[in-house]
Amino acid sequence: MQGDEPVPPEVVNAVFHGVSVSDAAAILVVERVGGTARVTWSNGRAVDFLGYGLEDLRSAPFEQLLPSLGRSELKLLLRRERAVRMTLPVRLASGATLECIVSAVPAPVGRRWTVRLISTANEQERALRATADAHERRFSTLTERSPVPTLLSEQGMRLAHVNDAFCALVGRQAEQLLGTGWMTTVHPDDLDTVIEQAAVVLDGGEGEAQARLVREDGAVRTTVIRFSHLFTPGVGAGFVGTIEDITERLAFEARLAHQANHDPLTGLPNRTLLAEYVAARFLPGHSDLACIFLDLDNFKVVNDSLGHAAGDELLVELAARLRETVRPGDLVARFGGDEFVVVCEHVDEADAVALAERVGEALRQPVRLGGVDFRPAASVGVTVQTPEHAAAEELVRDCDIAMYQAKAGGKNRITVLDQDARAQARDKLRLVADLRDAIERRDVTLMYQPIFDTVEGTAVSVESLARWVHPERGPISPATFVPLAEESGLVGGLGLLVLDETCRQLAAWDAQLGPAAPERANVNVSALQLDPNLPGQVASALHRHDLLPARLSIELTESALMTDPAAAREVLLQLRDLGVQVSIDDFGTGYSSLAYLRHLPVDCLKVDRSFVAELADGHSEITSAVIALARNLGLCTVAEGVETLEQAQQLAELGATFLQGFGLAAPLDGASTGDWFAAQHDSLDPAGPALPSRPATAATPARPATPATPTPEPT
């Protein structure tokens, strides 16, 4: 509208001309005369569009063009006060009808309307609709046949569409699921989460929910529903939900988790689960948690005599009894082979002991295994949490200690861990930790004890002896720390330290003393080191310090060699091939088979100090027998623990090759040993020293002051 300002006639003419020749829209002018509306004018396009001749168009009532309008309804279209737009079928001259948008605009005065007809089915629209239909069809085909259960929400949680896969998943028909019907399939406990996530997605976010769907037949499927936002312009927001059935996957994961946490034989929780269980319930400072540790007595006997199947049967039976005996809520776990742990909450010591007694009683009932009645028994350790327990694992460890006390106390009994035992165990743990640090920092040092040649009467070699001075506890005896290292897996590191440090020291003496340096150093090797790695470790230590193999002698105890003589022989052969000497330490104290001894590639036997000590009492039988034996096998001998010159003399006469002992020379640190050997060298008669008659001569002038620290025993 241009407002009230009159439009110049030339503009009116221009517009009229434009309309009359336009081929964009069919325009008619309709006039109501005497109650009948007739077409009084039309443009060319209208004539073409409708197919009537101009005269036919003008002569017929306008309503004939609009067959769907009843007579009185024409006024709905031809309104005087406003323009109206309707979608109506229009009758064409051919007799066909064509749906059109019919717009009628009333003229400002009089009873005339300009009517515009536009087919709704124009080409562009048809093309658009076809595309849209194709999209819709593709989408519905895609979801309909998709194996992925799919929901399509139209509004809120109301579904407009579910596919066959979803119907199959919940075992219902689509009609039951549309609208909010599908919500009844969601497990009531999960429905809130589902709605919450759907709400997030409807609001434009992203969401997924794990939800159980309840099938018509009552079966429950666990699923993940992933929602995507769906916006339709002019309509609003909905969502597409795709559902993944994870029931089988979860079951599989649960099985795996169960397997990881349970013992397959007895079905009991295993050590891993036990640790998690105790940790989850452990509150430092509280004292209502208790552990009962059970170790079957003589289980090995069952396994060895009746076979492993019978052993397994016994374990399964006892596991069942344990489960039946404990209180509801107590945990029974299989800790290891024949070890079980019961964890109880809200108990004091009396309760825990009472339960342990009940459990012990239940276990003692006879079991028939392979036709034999077997009466099981267990050593039982009980620990109740105390304020001293700082962590969950300490509780389990303490009841393990208590169980060992029960076992040590004579089996088939219950022991409650007392403070002393706990303190001892803790002390040992701390010492292990300190030893580990000491080895890492090379705080374990070496002392060297000279070894004398009975022929020359001079010291020719040394034995390396490990020494550990604890920063707080002072010197720790090798008799304490070597077994500790063996128990706690530190012996490998300790052995390597001794080997490397000895080689380093030999090289240092070579540099310092030249020909006066000790010819050889004896290094003790633990039974636990006697494995195929040993020759390589020895070789690399020698190589590292540029030493000939003959400079080392490896000392092994008799018992170490006899644990697995065949394997020991292999290792010894390799050592010998390397060119390293091998000695058997403490010879005569074990139960060596002489037959084995003959086959072992050994160079030297060390006569144990206990036999040497007997010389003073006039008993020289064993010493002389050992020396004779060695000589007959072509081996040299080292007599240990020589305290007096008399003993030295006697041993030389018996034919011992070498002598070692406090009476001749005490162990010294590396530097002092160097000085000692230098002094010995300087004092030697160029013509050569005297023989056994004066071993002390060689030792005495050169013997430095006794070390301030107590002498370590050989490692």
Place this chain on the structure above:
Amino acid sequence: MTASLAAAPTFDLERVLASIDRMAAQRPVAAQIVSVANSDEASAKELSRILSADLALAGRVMKLSNSAFYGMRGRVSSLQFAVTVVGFTTVRTMATVALTDLDDESRLPGSFWDVSTSLALAASTLAPRFGQRSQDALCLGLLAQLGVALLFHNDPEGYAQLEAEAPTAAGRRLAEVHRYGISALRLTAVALEQWGFPAAMVAPLTAFDDLQSTEGALLRASFEIVHRMTVDGHEDVPMAELTLGRMTDREVLPILEQVRVDAVELRRALLED
């Protein structure tokens, strides 16, 4: 009695139609919603902004969005989200209800909302079978009787009498044409078209009496279901006949039950403050 159903000399269809325009001026917010709700540019944000100026209408939209019908269980706490949940067409429908005073039951035939909510639910439930959107069908059902309301507003006594004397649906439509020159259903179509409701909502009204048209089938079936529920002595028309074979009578029973249950809830959400 036929004589009394003669065209009312005082009834002027043009005046009724003009009244639709006047209504817009009285409820500008509702009118604005009606005019913009289904445009492609409409957004929940924009609609909720407009809606917030009409507290009564906004409150109803909130209430409806949290009703069991949409299954959101009270999780809708913002007006914008409420608009998203119920959908633009529903917001527009509710605006239309407000605009045309359909929420004033004192000015309507007694059964008006029972019929309308049942019709809406029947149409919404059946829509998927007819390839229609449930939401559009719901709105169509709610507004299908708009023509009845307009006629009643303008001629309360006359329409009440007409209703009493022509209990069957077909008979009533004939009586409406006879008295007013247009059936109530047709009047609804004209009003909705005038307000620019989508063709998908207008076409079923226009095609209602053409039993060969598929477009009118859903609404015909829905009306039949409501009549079976509400009209005593209603003579069932076979569903297959009304729906060009898309539905049979056997499918009706479970739908009747569902509609009965939901209608109460929907009515409460739509009308009660």
